[in-house]
Structure formats: structure tokens, C-alpha cells
Amino acid sequence: MEVGFLGLGIMGKAMATNLLRHGYRVTVWNRTTAKCQDLVALGATVGETPAAIVARCRYTIAMLSDPSAALSVVFDKDGVLEQIGDGKGYIDMSTVDAATSSKISEAVKLKGGAFVEAPVSGSKKPAEDGQLVILAAGDKKLYDEMVPAFDVLGKKSFFLGEIGNGAKMKLVVNMIMGSMMNSLSEGLCLADKSGLSPQTLLDVLDLGAIANPMFKLKGPAMLQGSYSPAFPLKHQQKDMRLALALGDENAVSMPVSAAANEAFKKARSLGLGDLDFSAVYEVVKGAGGSGQA
Amino acid sequence: MEVGFLGLGIMGKAMATNLLRHGYRVTVWNRTTAKCQDLVALGATVGETPAAIVARCRYTIAMLSDPSAALSVVFDKDGVLEQIGDGKGYIDMSTVDAATSSKISEAVKLKGGAFVEAPVSGSKKPAEDGQLVILAAGDKKLYDEMVPAFDVLGKKSFFLGEIGNGAKMKLVVNMIMGSMMNSLSEGLCLADKSGLSPQTLLDVLDLGAIANPMFKLKGPAMLQGSYSPAFPLKHQQKDMRLALALGDENAVSMPVSAAANEAFKKARSLGLGDLDFSAVYEVVKGAGGSGQA
Amino acid sequence: MEVGFLGLGIMGKAMATNLLRHGYRVTVWNRTTAKCQDLVALGATVGETPAAIVARCRYTIAMLSDPSAALSVVFDKDGVLEQIGDGKGYIDMSTVDAATSSKISEAVKLKGGAFVEAPVSGSKKPAEDGQLVILAAGDKKLYDEMVPAFDVLGKKSFFLGEIGNGAKMKLVVNMIMGSMMNSLSEGLCLADKSGLSPQTLLDVLDLGAIANPMFKLKGPAMLQGSYSPAFPLKHQQKDMRLALALGDENAVSMPVSAAANEAFKKARSLGLGDLDFSAVYEVVKGAGGSGQA
Amino acid sequence: MEVGFLGLGIMGKAMATNLLRHGYRVTVWNRTTAKCQDLVALGATVGETPAAIVARCRYTIAMLSDPSAALSVVFDKDGVLEQIGDGKGYIDMSTVDAATSSKISEAVKLKGGAFVEAPVSGSKKPAEDGQLVILAAGDKKLYDEMVPAFDVLGKKSFFLGEIGNGAKMKLVVNMIMGSMMNSLSEGLCLADKSGLSPQTLLDVLDLGAIANPMFKLKGPAMLQGSYSPAFPLKHQQKDMRLALALGDENAVSMPVSAAANEAFKKARSLGLGDLDFSAVYEVVKGAGGSGQA
Structure with a gap:
């Protein structure tokens, strides 16, 4: 051929x-x-x-x-x-x-x-x-x-x-991914502030029903404040915005994704847009700007 | 021994x-x-x-x-x-x-x-x-x-x-799990209302970076409105409440988990508390009460 | 002249x-x-x-x-x-x-x-x-x-x-108004489910620091499920969408407005778009569709 | 007598x-x-x-x-x-x-x-x-x-x-007040970042349907970063936590209040708990800690 x-x-x-x-x-x-x-x-x-x-x-x-x-x-x-x-x-x-x-x-x-x-x-x-x-x-x-x-x-x-359904499917997948990254960030932060080891949380997660390659790959880097941009945060936020717009068009209420989107927006406002999208962890921690690409 | x-x-x-x-x-x-x-x-x-x-x-x-x-x-x-x-x-x-x-x-x-x-x-x-x-x-x-x-x-x-850290670790894990279940529900609903097949979304998810056993196990049952209670929704919501309370104690702001918790509460108010926690999908769909245990 | x-x-x-x-x-x-x-x-x-x-x-x-x-x-x-x-x-x-x-x-x-x-x-x-x-x-x-x-x-x-600032100012005002309508709806619902009279809540609100003409005018009608459209819900939601888009453009994170917007979207999905925007109360109550124009 | x-x-x-x-x-x-x-x-x-x-x-x-x-x-x-x-x-x-x-x-x-x-x-x-x-x-x-x-x-x-209803009524009123304070903060911030004068926004608000004594009293002080504690933020957040707990007890889903509560928690985590509750504006602005009591 x-x-x-x-x-x-x-x-x-x-x-x-x-x-x-x-x-x-x-x-x-x-x-x-x-x-x-x-x-x-x-x-x-x-x-x-x-x-x-x-x-x-x-x-x-x-x-x-x-x-x-x-x-x-x-x-x-x-x-x-x-x-x-x-x-x-x-x-x-x-x-x-x-x-x-x-x-x-x-x-x-x-x-x-x-x-x-x-x-x-x-x-x-x-x-x-x-x-x-x-x-x-x-x-x-x-x-x-x-x-x-x-x-x-x-x-x-x-x-x-x-035509268009390929792009839409990618948006839906990326929206779920963005919410999950926020969930992980909140969990890591809660563990840390509650006297638990965030690294141990990653180990526990990796053995259970919600173990997934993204947590395994990104989690340890996040704990080190290392956000080398495999997928830049500003692109993740753009995809969440577009997914929410698609939801608006079709009258789908998505409060968890909307909350995650606002966290990514906060990250952008703190100048983290060019780092990896996992840098939203900095927003959850309440810091901002301290991560490295 | x-x-x-x-x-x-x-x-x-x-x-x-x-x-x-x-x-x-x-x-x-x-x-x-x-x-x-x-x-x-x-x-x-x-x-x-x-x-x-x-x-x-x-x-x-x-x-x-x-x-x-x-x-x-x-x-x-x-x-x-x-x-x-x-x-x-x-x-x-x-x-x-x-x-x-x-x-x-x-x-x-x-x-x-x-x-x-x-x-x-x-x-x-x-x-x-x-x-x-x-x-x-x-x-x-x-x-x-x-x-x-x-x-x-x-x-x-x-x-x-x-002592107490074992219980706390379970709360953190279950909180992340609850947010992820909401993310999945929102994604399935968005796919469906946007003209994409929710089953195909599950297939695509299962091949990518956020593939995890929970999506694989629960997803197909959710699409059939089947919520046999492996982990009852009211217990999931209780764990999210306790995790948020732990966050409150330690001044950790967790907007995504809070949004997910409100969706589980809505599910409880619709009488879905004894079904599996994946029944939060019914809330996202905007139905309520139509699922089966 | x-x-x-x-x-x-x-x-x-x-x-x-x-x-x-x-x-x-x-x-x-x-x-x-x-x-x-x-x-x-x-x-x-x-x-x-x-x-x-x-x-x-x-x-x-x-x-x-x-x-x-x-x-x-x-x-x-x-x-x-x-x-x-x-x-x-x-x-x-x-x-x-x-x-x-x-x-x-x-x-x-x-x-x-x-x-x-x-x-x-x-x-x-x-x-x-x-x-x-x-x-x-x-x-x-x-x-x-x-x-x-x-x-x-x-x-x-x-x-x-x-040019354009007139329209923008209206969006900002309407965004605040939409969030406030959600706050009122949540308060009325919480009062009702907690054994307090929602009408008494309105009376108490009207005597305090957050008394405002909108609560006074819309509140009693909401309690009667009467939503004659002074400002249609679909227009309110459109203004919130546009205000959030303006925030996105300028990297302003607005989680409360985003949550309110999702509630209005839920109302739209339940067919309440042509009623008054106060019909978001039906969403908070968990009903849907029962209001009258 | x-x-x-x-x-x-x-x-x-x-x-x-x-x-x-x-x-x-x-x-x-x-x-x-x-x-x-x-x-x-x-x-x-x-x-x-x-x-x-x-x-x-x-x-x-x-x-x-x-x-x-x-x-x-x-x-x-x-x-x-x-x-x-x-x-x-x-x-x-x-x-x-x-x-x-x-x-x-x-x-x-x-x-x-x-x-x-x-x-x-x-x-x-x-x-x-x-x-x-x-x-x-x-x-x-x-x-x-x-x-x-x-x-x-x-x-x-x-x-x-x-007995108890007096306390409950205060919680409901304070919860609405807390959400409204977040709405105002988001609006002021959106105005500012969009090239509108926040002071003019206050003037416009004060002439319309959502004019209220709190906006009129607190708004100008907020723009000056002055948060003399008439009602300390940590008490406002405690009341929101208790109101949300009351909602949990009665299965009332309140996503807007929950989002507002998380913003107050973020403010606490930034050390603003002893300032006036209007200091949540600092969180929305993305600063933190810069306000004065």
C-alpha cells in the first residue's frame, strides 16, 4: 500500500x-x-x-x-x-x-x-x-x-x-483528566497538612482501585515542585474552557469540572500557565509561582 | 508463630x-x-x-x-x-x-x-x-x-x-475517589449530550493515562443505571464530609472535593443514599431516583 | 434643545x-x-x-x-x-x-x-x-x-x-446578581429543611445588613413557586457565561460565580430557561419543572 | 415592669x-x-x-x-x-x-x-x-x-x-452573607482586571436592585485593603461550616455556599482569619496577607 x-x-x-x-x-x-x-x-x-x-x-x-x-x-x-x-x-x-x-x-x-x-x-x-x-x-x-x-x-x-467528534472526544477526556489532577492535588495537600506523608499517599493510591498512570507519573514530580511541561497548564485550561462551553451549549451542568477550571485559571493568574498542568498543585497548596519548569 | x-x-x-x-x-x-x-x-x-x-x-x-x-x-x-x-x-x-x-x-x-x-x-x-x-x-x-x-x-x-493516621489515610483516598467518580459522571454525561457514545468514552479512557480499575469496573454498570451497592453512596458522602472537616481543621481549601460532596448530598436528598456511590451519575444526568440497586 | x-x-x-x-x-x-x-x-x-x-x-x-x-x-x-x-x-x-x-x-x-x-x-x-x-x-x-x-x-x-465598557459593567453587575440569587435560594432551602420558616427568613433578611430590593421583591414569589419572567433565566445564564468568559480572558478565578452558573445551567437543562431567573430555586430544592411562569 | x-x-x-x-x-x-x-x-x-x-x-x-x-x-x-x-x-x-x-x-x-x-x-x-x-x-x-x-x-x-431555632436562623443569615461577600469580591476583581473602575461598580451597585448596606459599608474599605474586624473572618467561616453541616444533616446541597466556604478557608490558610470577613477579597485577588486590620 x-x-x-x-x-x-x-x-x-x-x-x-x-x-x-x-x-x-x-x-x-x-x-x-x-x-x-x-x-x-x-x-x-x-x-x-x-x-x-x-x-x-x-x-x-x-x-x-x-x-x-x-x-x-x-x-x-x-x-x-x-x-x-x-x-x-x-x-x-x-x-x-x-x-x-x-x-x-x-x-x-x-x-x-x-x-x-x-x-x-x-x-x-x-x-x-x-x-x-x-x-x-x-x-x-x-x-x-x-x-x-x-x-x-x-x-x-x-x-x-x-466531523468534529474527534476533537470533542479529546475535550471530554482532557476535562476528566483536569478534574482528576485537581483531586490528586487536593488529596496530596490534605495528607501533608494532616500529618500524613504525601509520598505514602501516592504509594497507597497506586495499589488501589483508582491507580492510574497519570498519578504514578506526575505525583512524585509534583511533590518535588517539578513541572516540566509535558502538557502546558494553559492548554489544559483552554481545553476545560472549551469542554465547559460544549456543556453550556448542551445544557450539561458540571460543577466539579467548573471548580477545577477555576483552579487552573487561578494558576494562570499566578503565572504558571507555561508549566505542566500538574502545577495546579501550587494553587491548592496556596503558594504560587514557586514551581520550576 | x-x-x-x-x-x-x-x-x-x-x-x-x-x-x-x-x-x-x-x-x-x-x-x-x-x-x-x-x-x-x-x-x-x-x-x-x-x-x-x-x-x-x-x-x-x-x-x-x-x-x-x-x-x-x-x-x-x-x-x-x-x-x-x-x-x-x-x-x-x-x-x-x-x-x-x-x-x-x-x-x-x-x-x-x-x-x-x-x-x-x-x-x-x-x-x-x-x-x-x-x-x-x-x-x-x-x-x-x-x-x-x-x-x-x-x-x-x-x-x-x-494512632488515627490509618483512618485519616482512608479518608484522603476516599475523597480523591469521590471526586474522580464525579469527574467520570460529568464526562459521561457531556459525551452523551454532545452526540458521542459514552461507552466509547469508557473505551478511550481505558487506553490512556487516566485508565484505572474503578472507571473500568463501574463505568459500564453506570451506563445501564445499575448501582448495586459495593460502597453505599451515603458512606462515600460521609467520608467526604469527614475529609472536608479534616481539611477545615487544617485550613486546607479544597473546592473540587467540596463541589463533589455537594453532588453526593444532592444524591442523598433524592433518596439514592443506599445505592452504590456511582449513583451520583443520576444527579449529573439530572434524573434522580431512577437507578436500580 | x-x-x-x-x-x-x-x-x-x-x-x-x-x-x-x-x-x-x-x-x-x-x-x-x-x-x-x-x-x-x-x-x-x-x-x-x-x-x-x-x-x-x-x-x-x-x-x-x-x-x-x-x-x-x-x-x-x-x-x-x-x-x-x-x-x-x-x-x-x-x-x-x-x-x-x-x-x-x-x-x-x-x-x-x-x-x-x-x-x-x-x-x-x-x-x-x-x-x-x-x-x-x-x-x-x-x-x-x-x-x-x-x-x-x-x-x-x-x-x-x-466603547464596550458599558456592556462589560452590565455583565459584572448581573454576575453578582446571579450569585446572590443562588445564595438566597440555598438559604431559603436550608431554612425550610431545618424547620425554620422561609418567609421568616425573608423578614429577618429584610431588616439586616444584606437587605436589598431583589430579595424583597423576588423572595415571596419564589416561596409560591411563581416565576413570571421579569428577567428570563436563560438570559441570566448567558450573562454569567459571558462574565466568566471575560474572567477567563483576564485570568480571574471566580469559583462562586462558576458554581452559580452551573446551577443556572442545570435549571436550563430542566426546561426552566424561559421562567424568571429566580427559578433557580427549583434546582436548589431538587425539584425541577414544577414552577409556573 | x-x-x-x-x-x-x-x-x-x-x-x-x-x-x-x-x-x-x-x-x-x-x-x-x-x-x-x-x-x-x-x-x-x-x-x-x-x-x-x-x-x-x-x-x-x-x-x-x-x-x-x-x-x-x-x-x-x-x-x-x-x-x-x-x-x-x-x-x-x-x-x-x-x-x-x-x-x-x-x-x-x-x-x-x-x-x-x-x-x-x-x-x-x-x-x-x-x-x-x-x-x-x-x-x-x-x-x-x-x-x-x-x-x-x-x-x-x-x-x-x-430552642435552637434562634441559633439556626443566625447561621442561615450569615451563610447568605458570606456567599454575597464572595460574589462582591469576585465582581470587584473582575471589574478591576477588565479595565473598569471597582469604585464605579460600587456606585452602580448602590443604585440598583441588589443595593444593600453591607456592599455600601464594606466595599470602599475593601478597595483600600482595610479590613478592621467588625466580624472576624474565622468566625464567618465557622458559621459557614456550621451552616453547611446543618445542610448535610438535612441533605440540602448548597454548591455556591460550599464554594464560598472554601474561599474563606483559603483566607484562613493565608493567615487572614483575624481580619474582617471581607478580607476574602484578598484571596479572590490572588494576593494574600497584604491587607491591614
Whole structure:
């Protein structure tokens, strides 16, 4: 099977590599061409432009850094739109908002092409290991054709229905994650102030019904005031804001998430927005600003 | 090693059985003597009264149903106090409040005995499998002597310092658990009202950084409105109230836990107190009363 | 002094009447011309179109029902823009969002005219009695020239600085009002469930440091489950959402307002959005849907 | 009419003075006898002990500083209990908890006497002006007999039913007050960060439907960071805790009050407990500790 691949950042490079290793013929494009070399060594072909990739490949996957990059490779000169059409599929795995996704979807369909949005859950390591979780939505037929490739890239893919549902699912997951981070922070603080060891609390939690990778990974770093930003607090708060807005639209009352959101906002007001979202622990402790990135 | 064992309910029987299987000589007592028979078949000796057990054994473990039973075997006629004294240790593994534990501790120490409180995390299955988590506090020397027995009964034991800390640690864990249950409920409801499948949300959660046994176990039942009470909501709410009171005492502000507590109170006001604590999902959905035990 | 007046709804008619009674020469326009007759009887002149009014008068006041009407009289054919220009002032007293106000402001200024936004606090009765509170912003010189007219229309006018600040001030006031309505509802419910008379609570409140017209006016109706919509709950919730969004923009953490907002959202989800905003009391009581408009 | 009066602190002295001025014959007692002189100059008689006062007067009013003083004058040697009995009434107007009040009530009734608890709303100035609000409960017949005296002492008295209801009513009122103080703080902070003048917000609030004496009195001081303790924050938070506990007992969910309580707790954790309760504004602003008493 032949696929095009647009975007060779940390994530994209790992994903394209996996496809090559599983026998796919891959034609790659990156804004900075130098980044293509490692993949060429693994057998990839290089395309001149997004349009050239689409012209050559039946399926083109994109993994770009943000909404503006995602729009640019589609709508700019030499972009995807110039060559997309009947019988061709475009799969955008970047993390973008629903509006961006809809805009791309409509433009691709207008040209007669098929479109799937497929944002992923998981970062560098899962990308390298082919252990991403893929939240796909859009054209069901195209999704079905892509399942073998998704099986290479991730441990599981979901088809969620209409365009926008991938982004929504990520918001819901991140909202739960944000509330849980607040719960953990409050528990650690209560333990500490009540004469219990917060580290022991982490140990106890890790043996019980609510043990989870996030508590295990982030907890010890939080106790050291170390907040190296795997997922910046300002992005977590933005996702909670958007999830609450989605709830507002649908008249869903979510008081726990709302309380958690206010704590993240307090953290932002104290200048912690660029630290990891676990820095909300500083707000619960009542300190502020003392953490390190 | 020889130990006495008071209380052969579901938990106590499983625990005493494990001790016998690992070569301990165990002398058992239960208010209803009939329950001793199965253990006798495994090699246990039967004692006439709590006092008789303590007279015979250097270490006596208790696993009783509630604070009043825990007080009764110690302070009543033929109780532990009549024979406890220098060189003897009493280990209460029942779940009781800090005040009850302190009262027993003081009385035992006044007689010259040593005391450890050791409430456990985990229910029937972990008790049978020797996979409990043991939250011990009190006399450190006695704790150290009991470690081999604790290793038989649980996968891990913690020594938490002064009497009362075992109960406090359980409150902190249950508080985090209660907030997480609210977070999950809000997420499921948001997914549902936003056109996403709540079951798919559970599947996605289970593959990510916040995957945990509670979500996996309770989630599908919640979607079916099934709330068979593994841990009754009114007890969960009581623990959150007590955890918040502990926070009040120590001036710890915990807005997310407070919001979760109010949701559990709303559930109580709707008559859901005897269902499983996951029935708070009904409050988030805005229904009320429609769940089944 | 001569002024033009656009819009003779309930509010506008009362305001134009007050100007006439205080000796102003007023030229009126209304989409439905019939509504002009009562004012003609009081001495008003009728203008054919918004443009005709602006052509004739140095100052033109508008009081329109919503943002789309406010935009229409300015931008449509025969609208304000056709005649506004150097030396002329346009004062929009309608309640509109900041974006609408900015759009009108920019267009008027581009033509050389001066613009003031001046939303009011107060409804029919205060309008009739000249007791409105006027929240003005925009062109300071025009504001100063309008003060005598504002003194006729209201008991107090404020100049709040740049365009948009009038709308913002209303959001802040309404946010506080919404939280207070929740506080009252919680207090009434707590009194009732604790064996105290909610009516007596209202009487006690009315004699103390937090006595206020809203509690006095709404309280007794709430106890009767009567929620005739003076200010619809869905509009109150929209204002709280916008106030929280303003807080988000400026990193202001507001947990009490956020909790109040979630209660209003719950009310919306129970179908109470068209009742008065005091119907949030039904949510606190745990009922839902039983109130009457 | 003759009454006894126990306790001549700031409040008691003002109240006894008012009774004398309205023609009551008053026999006074105070722990420190010197404080009786000013009242003797106005015509009061002095009693040797609480018991002596009760022996002489059919009705005895007490206004003491705290629960321990209230218990002491009743239960200690030469206390009220020694002379109370059939045909005599005891009216305690001190602010005490429900348990203290119940204890006194039971002891007085056991001796055949009648008891009314009658805590007041209002401090020094209203006491001097006879403008207190009296929250009475207990013996209805005795209450009815005291109405003329209550009319001298307060602008309004309420009979609230069984013993304890006076204290409960105060809790409910203070809970609403505490939430309102948070609402105001959030509004002031939002105004400030959004480019509006907080002082103008106070001016606008004071002209509208939620204008109230507390906002008017406290608002300007808050803007200056001046928190001279008319009602200490730690007492406000204690009352909110007790009100929430009352709600817990009766299964009343109160998320807005709970959020407000957490803000007061945060203020306590920052060392603001001895300042006025309006110092919660410092928490909302995100500062902490910078206010002055």
C-alpha cells in the first residue's frame, strides 16, 4: 500500500517510520526538506509539494503542528486542494479545533475527495511504539480503508461519526483528566497538612482501585515542585474552557469540572500557565509561582 | 508463630484462613461460635472468649464489623482488656473512626499492652487472595513484629505513625475517589449530550493515562443505571464530609472535593443514599431516583 | 434643545415622553409609525426615516430591542450612516453586546460623527419615572453634551471610558446578581429543611445588613413557586457565561460565580430557561419543572 | 415592669439603659461590679449575684460574651438555677450555640422556670438605638410576656419555635452573607482586571436592585485593603461550616455556599482569619496577607 505523509515533526517522523517498517511505500513532504533524509534512508520517496504528494498517492496522511499549519498545507499554493479529487482520500491526524476540521472537510469534499479527521491520544513514545489511540471521524468508507494503517500507528482506533467528534472526544477526556489532577492535588495537600506523608499517599493510591498512570507519573514530580511541561497548564485550561462551553451549549451542568477550571485559571493568574498542568498543585497548596519548569 | 484472631465475618474468615495456610497457629473466636468450624477443619483452635484468646496468645488480631463491635470485644466482660498486658500486642484491623481507635489504644496501653490500628483497603476478593493494602499506625515495635503476618494478609503494609493516621489515610483516598467518580459522571454525561457514545468514552479512557480499575469496573454498570451497592453512596458522602472537616481543621481549601460532596448530598436528598456511590451519575444526568440497586 | 429619537417600544416611548415633558423638542421615528401618535399628542414631530432624523437633529438617541435592530437602523438603506457626520452625535441606549457596539462606533466615527453607547439598568417603571441608571462609554465630549438629557432620563449616569465598557459593567453587575440569587435560594432551602420558616427568613433578611430590593421583591414569589419572567433565566445564564468568559480572558478565578452558573445551567437543562431567573430555586430544592411562569 | 439584667458589656449596657429610659425598673448584675455605676446613675438597682437577681425579679434577661459565660451564670454557685422556679422567666440574649442553649433550657425547665433564647442581629449602634433584630425561641408564653421589653430593645422580634431555632436562623443569615461577600469580591476583581473602575461598580451597585448596606459599608474599605474586624473572618467561616453541616444533616446541597466556604478557608490558610470577613477579597485577588486590620 502506498501513502503520502505530510509533516515530519516529532510525531510525524515516528509515525511515517512505523509505516515504512511495516512495508508501506511512503512518499513524504515536510516544510523543511532536510527532515526527510532519515526517512529516505529507510526507503521513503520525497515529494516536492503537498499537491505533488496527493497527485501521486491515493491516500495522504497529515500530522501538523497546529491549526494554521493544517490549513496552510491544504489551502495554500501547491496545497492539497489542487490535486485532491474523486477516488483520493485525505486523513488529517493533527490536533485541531472542530471549526478548522470542518473547513478542511468541506473543501476536500467539494473537490470530490474523501476526508477523515483522526487526532490521536498519546505523545512521542506511543507514536514510536505504534501505541497511539486514534479518534477518527468523517468519511466511514475512507476510515475503513485506513484501518490497516491505523493498526500500524496505534493500539486502537475509534470511528466516532461526524466531523468534529474527534476533537470533542479529546475535550471530554482532557476535562476528566483536569478534574482528576485537581483531586490528586487536593488529596496530596490534605495528607501533608494532616500529618500524613504525601509520598505514602501516592504509594497507597497506586495499589488501589483508582491507580492510574497519570498519578504514578506526575505525583512524585509534583511533590518535588517539578513541572516540566509535558502538557502546558494553559492548554489544559483552554481545553476545560472549551469542554465547559460544549456543556453550556448542551445544557450539561458540571460543577466539579467548573471548580477545577477555576483552579487552573487561578494558576494562570499566578503565572504558571507555561508549566505542566500538574502545577495546579501550587494553587491548592496556596503558594504560587514557586514551581520550576 | 501463634496468633489469636477475633471476628470471623467475610473478611476475618478469609484472613484467618490465609494465616493457617501459611503455617501460623491460629486460635479463633467469634460471637457466633458456629462460624469457627470451617477454620477448625483447617487446623485452628477455638478460644472461649476474647480474654481467653489474649491470655493464650502473644499477638491478637481483630477484624470486626463496626466501631461498636470493636469497642465491645475490648471493654465488655471477658474482653481483651482483662488479659492484655506487658509483652502482649493487640492489632485491630477493623475500619473504625479515629476516636474509637484512640479509646482502644489508650486502654490497652494503660494495661501495659501494645496496640496497632491497621484498617485495610480492599474487600472480600483481595482478603481471600492475600492482596489487601494495610494502613497501620500506633506502636512501631509491634508493627515490625507483625510484618510477616501482614505480608501474608496483604500485598503491602504501610506504617503511618501515630494512632488515627490509618483512618485519616482512608479518608484522603476516599475523597480523591469521590471526586474522580464525579469527574467520570460529568464526562459521561457531556459525551452523551454532545452526540458521542459514552461507552466509547469508557473505551478511550481505558487506553490512556487516566485508565484505572474503578472507571473500568463501574463505568459500564453506570451506563445501564445499575448501582448495586459495593460502597453505599451515603458512606462515600460521609467520608467526604469527614475529609472536608479534616481539611477545615487544617485550613486546607479544597473546592473540587467540596463541589463533589455537594453532588453526593444532592444524591442523598433524592433518596439514592443506599445505592452504590456511582449513583451520583443520576444527579449529573439530572434524573434522580431512577437507578436500580 | 432638539433631539431625535429612534425606537418607541416600552422603554423608548417612556424615555421620549420624559424628554418632551422636560421641554425638549423631540423628533421621533419608529418602524411601526402608529406608535408615534401618542408622542405627537405630547408635541413630538415625526421623521420619515432614521436618516431623515439624523439630517434634522444634532443629537439622535436610539433605544432598540436587540442587536439586529440596532445594526439595522444604522447600516440599512435610509439609515443613520447616510446622514451622520461632522458635528452630529449618535447615542445608542439599547442593550447590545460589545461587538455590535464597536461595529456601530467605528462606522459612525468613519463618517466623522461622534458616538456614545449608553445601555441602562432598570426597566419600564424606572424609565417612566426618569430613574434609570445609565452606563455610558465612548466619546467623552458627546457624553458631556448629553448629560442634561441623561439627567432627565435617569437618576444617575456614569461615563465608563472606551466603547464596550458599558456592556462589560452590565455583565459584572448581573454576575453578582446571579450569585446572590443562588445564595438566597440555598438559604431559603436550608431554612425550610431545618424547620425554620422561609418567609421568616425573608423578614429577618429584610431588616439586616444584606437587605436589598431583589430579595424583597423576588423572595415571596419564589416561596409560591411563581416565576413570571421579569428577567428570563436563560438570559441570566448567558450573562454569567459571558462574565466568566471575560474572567477567563483576564485570568480571574471566580469559583462562586462558576458554581452559580452551573446551577443556572442545570435549571436550563430542566426546561426552566424561559421562567424568571429566580427559578433557580427549583434546582436548589431538587425539584425541577414544577414552577409556573 | 421590673426586670433583672445580667451582663453589662457593650451590648448589655446599651440594652439595660434603653429599658431604664422606657420606664422599666431594672436590677443589674455584672461580674465586675464597677460597670454597674453608670446604670445606677440612671436609676438601676444593683444585685449581689445572679441568684439574688432572679430571687427578686420575675423576669431576668442575660447578655453575656460567650457560651462559657452563659453557662457560668446559670450553673455556678450563686447562679440562676439556685433561684429560678415556678412563675419565673429567664431570657438569654447572648449568642451561643444550640447545644449550650439546650443545656440551659433543660436545667431551667427542670426547676419549673420558663426559658427563652433570644440572640440578636445587630451590634453596638443598633443596641444603643433600640434597633436590634431579636431571634427568639423556646417558651411561647414567656416570649409573649417579653414582647413589650423586646419592643424597647429592638425594631423587630421573631418567635421561631423550639430552642435552637434562634441559633439556626443566625447561621442561615450569615451563610447568605458570606456567599454575597464572595460574589462582591469576585465582581470587584473582575471589574478591576477588565479595565473598569471597582469604585464605579460600587456606585452602580448602590443604585440598583441588589443595593444593600453591607456592599455600601464594606466595599470602599475593601478597595483600600482595610479590613478592621467588625466580624472576624474565622468566625464567618465557622458559621459557614456550621451552616453547611446543618445542610448535610438535612441533605440540602448548597454548591455556591460550599464554594464560598472554601474561599474563606483559603483566607484562613493565608493567615487572614483575624481580619474582617471581607478580607476574602484578598484571596479572590490572588494576593494574600497584604491587607491591614
